[in-house]
Amino acid sequence: MKTKTHILFSLIFLSSSFFDLSTAVSAAPKSYLLNCGASDAESNDADGRKWSGDLDLKFLLSPENSVLQRAGFQDPSLPSAVPYMTGRIFTKESTYAFPVKAGKRHWLRLHFYPASYGNLNSTDAYFSVVADGVTLLRNFSAAITAQALTLAYIIREFSLIPTSSNLNVTFTPSDEHNASYAFVNGIEVIPVPDIFDTPATLVGFSDQEVDVGSSTIQTMYRLNVGGQFIPATNDSGLSRMWYDDSPYLYGAAFGITYSGASEKAKIQYPEKKMEYVAPFDVYDTARSMGPDSKINMNYNLTWAFQVDGNFMYVVRFHFCELQLAKVNQRVFDIYLNNQTAQDGADVIAWSGSKGVPVYKDYALYVADEPGDEQLWVALHPSAEEKPEFYDAVLNGLEIFKLNDTNGSLAGPNPVPSPMLLAAESLIAGTVNAKWRPGVISRAAGGAAGVGLVFAICIVVYQQKKRIPGEAGNSGWLPLYGGSTSHTTTSKSTISGKSCTSSHLSSLAVSLSRHFSFYEIKQGTKNFDESLVIGVGGFGKVYKGVIDGGTKVAIKRANPSSEQGIHEFQTEIEMLSKLRHRHLVSLIGYCEENDEMILVYDYMAHGTLREHLYKSKEAPLSWKQRLDICIGAARGLHYLHTGAKYTIIHRDVKTTNILVDDKWVAKVSDFGLSKTGPSIDQTHVSTVVKGSFGYLDPEYFRRQQLTDKSDVYSFGVVLFEVLCARPALNPSLPKEQVSLADWALHCQRKGILSDIIDPHIKDQINEQCLKKFAETAEKCLSDHGVDRPAMGDVLWNLEFALQLQENPDADGKMDENGLINRSNTVGNDANSFSSNTNMSTGGASEASDDSDLNTNVVFSQLINPKGR
Structure with missing residues (x-):
């Protein structure tokens, strides 16, 4: 399966009989658990299953085309040395033949651990697997698959009905790659009751059925x-x-x-x-x-x-x-x-x-x-x-x-995400020279191919994600394979403290202050409930004091939160390297005693949403709201264009726009953020994440994330600011539940004024409203290509502000009805140029090293779960 693009789904099973204990052993169908490449006659895995070694070659038809090899490195996430630490390497086409009962359905499970075997490079292993005439894998690379899915080992399960008394499983090195070879670590052949003996109804054709029972199936x-x-x-x-x-x-x-x-x-x-x-x-x-x-x-x-x-x-x-x-x-x-x-x-x-x-x-x-x-x-x-x-x-x-009509189940190898490749490149470039050879030699055994430390991080991440479920991201989180542990915490074996900081880049650690848990407890009066100023999916936010008087916001992870370690690390990695007037500033973090705590600048006026509806505070004026929208747009524009990599926030909403004591807007909460596509790509393929009501419909349909997904979410924010109502309100009539749908309906019918917040309705200049509404409408276009870039959104909001303050202002519009910086004229253009310098921030407001290392290990590529 993809990841982004394809995800590989695998299972780890125990051997067992499928018949009543009273059935005679001689009558029971034969099961095979073959520990390929093992010299021992029998060996047990961690679950107590007995695997037979294939040194006697009784199942291998062409032994001269293969050799036995032992893996050079045992990845910590392997559930057992058996069957993964030994492998059968094929230099030419080779076939295993297992005696079976013809016409009876069997599980066929193939185990792959893409490590270094002797002098062979795991990245050279491209091969096909054919069983009983059906192509199960074609041009398959276990190394690419494991790297893309951040797994150390791969298991694929198939269900088939052998047509003869021998089930032949053939491995063939690919002729499309130089020095290619095939390998396998373990093979299971197990007879099962036929649970596919009834046809399936074909969706869209109620009078047609699909015969499942005669098909070869992949789980x-x-x-x-x-x-x-x-x-x-x-x-x-x-x-x-x-x-x-x-x-x-x-x-x-x-x-x-x-x-x-x-x-x-x-x-x-x-x-x-x-x-x-x-x-x-x-x-x-x-x-x-x-x-x-x-x-x-x-x-x-x-x-x-x-x-x-x-x-x-x-x-x-x-x-x-x-x-x-x-x-x-x-x-x-x-x-x-x-x-x-x-x-x-x-x-x-x-x-x-x-x-x-x-x-x-x-x-x-x-x-x-x-x-x-x-x-x-x-x-x-x-x-x-x-x-x-x-x-x-x-x-x-x-x-x-x-299987398709050509007798194949083979799909393409998954494509490693650009973020993964960037993270690996950064790690490779920062490893100390005297350690680099050792790390590189271990890379093939790592779940993401970046050495022992990375592999340990992956284990910790997968363990976190499986309680219960980025994931993951990534999700997608591979359903089968990887570590089978369900541990929920990670502690240093030296100090006993949470080792989250060991997963952060050295740059992020150097740019962020590390607080002791004692300092945090002192600053929050031992987490006094009276100091709670907010509660979110991550946990509670406290108003605190550090260094004798500096006010801060302290966000403490809820141990039961499912957002957890990934968002904690992403937030630190992001904000430690980004500096902008309209991005919330991270001061530091604490990860002692299994705690995950983040310390930010204190935002005296809280979230934007707090000032729009259900608030005891006086409603914001239209001018204040417009200024806040412009500030948030500047922050998002900087994320999209001002750092070394495009950064897609992925969770733009009014609760993630904070306001300080001077009413300056700052974008916050980077726990779901991702690096954008590379120059030669149009999108990042990833699982849908975000908040209901703000999600880009194109992203939802295709799982293809672009910076235009942030633009859509920001369009919802603009209408939320204008109408002072939630993005979703299930208590309203069905057609009004979604603010985006209802506002667009009203805008196109020319009745938008009917749903504007009555507190500001009389304050808005007609031309300003027209420009603001047109901008929000364009942001909510169904297709990303039809939406403006965040820079153009910013320019149009600034122009709307000028229209509010000077109704006679004018500018040339593009074909979308939006002001473009190349089309602005006269004094307005000069004003826009001035504003652009402030909005983009660039090097002046970013840290000297603003490149982004979004560690792929903690990406929620396979966890589709929204917040």
Whole structure:
């Protein structure tokens, strides 16, 4: 799968029999766990599974084309030395032949650890894998995949039905690369009950079905919806791992989760096969939309996934009604990629009773178009059926890829993100010369290929992300593979203190002050609740005092927050290197005693939102609001153009625009920020992150982030300032819930004045309002290419201010109705030039070293979860 672009999904399984213990051993189908390249006859992995070495070559048909090698470095995130520390290296086409029962479905799992083997470079390993005539991998590079996904090892799982008594698995080095070779560390061949014996309904063609049972299948996702991670030992005999679904939820609409633990004993499988379809723990937890029908009707419960284009996918929904017992109490519609998969889904009507599991399969073709390799799953209450409760529910979700008409499951290698490459380049350039050879020799074994320290950071990051779910970013956070640990904290083995600072660049550390936890406690009177001035997703913000009298804002991470370490580190990395009048200033940080605390300049007047609605303060004048918008635009314009790399804020909203004691606006909260695309790219492919109501619809549809995504969010801010109402208000009529949609509707109908804040309505000059509204409207264009750059937004806001103060001001407009700096004339142009010097900031307001090292290790590329 992509990342950004393609994400590789893998599973770690335990070997087990799939038949009753009473079945004779001689009658049980044979399973194989082959520790490739191992000289030992048998060896156990960390889970106690027995793996057979392949030194005797009884399965390898052409041993002369291969050699045994041992990995030169054991990455800390490997779950076990077996089977990853030994490998079989193929210099020519070679085949393993496993005796199997023809016509019976088997799991085939391939394990890859892209390390250095002897004098071989892991980046030279490009190869294909064919099993029973189906191409599973083509021109596959485990090194590129591991680097792009920040994993140390890769596992791919396939499900196939051998056509003969031998399952042949052939490895072929690619002829497209010089010195290419193939390798594998472990192979599992395990017979399984056929749980794909029913056809799937083809979405968009209700009268057509897709025959899944005859297909070769690749497992892409396996999620325990509404529940926690389920280890292989808790699966129903098939040794699968089920992952938390929250990293894949879109935006802030998480719904609610619940468990029927007390009813667990009452869950009744309707038939024997259902026991293998999913375990009790999947059906015992669920995610629903919530108890408020009015709110539920205004949003979808949505999950977003990256997939390979040009393939048919089967999406399996697992249901078990734990709360209701009657037909038509909870009825909902199911959508896949904005197409209706199922109208009027009623779990009780399907299952016949409360506590009875049921599953449904739907097939969907995903086209191979740039930016469209994605699969969206959405649930929405069915208004047509008029159920008792307007709600939707889901217990589990699996996504499988089917082989194409050419007998292939192979997708492209994922593309490493520009941010990753930049981070690696920076690390390589700053490593001390006497250490560089050692680091480079270890790089192939690192999850991101940047040495032992980076690899340890990756382990810490992945451990953080899996509780429960950037991720990640990145998300996307690979569902399978990587570290299997679920540790939630990271401490120095020397001091016992949190070692977050060890993950920061030396430049960030040198530019930021390190506070002791004692200083923080003193400055906040031991975190006195009376000093709390704000609460966010990261944690509480306290008003504090340092150095005998300097007022500061102290943001302390909530231990239960899911934002955590990534945002903490990103904020430090960003703000330690950026200096601008309209960016909030980071003073320092504290990371002792497992704490994550950030210290900022104190913003006396709080957030912009506090002064727009639901405030006890006197409403801001129109002139004040316009000045604040201009200041925020200057800060964003600097981020987009003033640093070495383009920086995309990704969470522009009125609560992230702060105002100091002189009413100077400052952009804050860089926890989700990302470096922009390189010169030869148009976007950064990444998981959707941000705040509901402000999200760029193009970014939402394609997961392609550009600086125009910030422009869209800022357009929402402009209308929020003008109308003094939230970006989303579910209590309003449906057409008014979204401020962006409603304001655009009113603007185009010529009735925008009807929704302007009455406190300022009489203060706004007509020409100023026209220019301001046109600018906001252009910011909210559906397509990024139609939106102005932030620099042009800034110029038009400054022009609107001139129109407010001097209604006779004029300027030439471009074809979009926006003032361009090249088109300004006369005194206005001179004024704009003067303002530009102040707005761009450039070197005068940036630190001397304003280049950005956004450490890819802490990028939430695979965690789709909004804030």
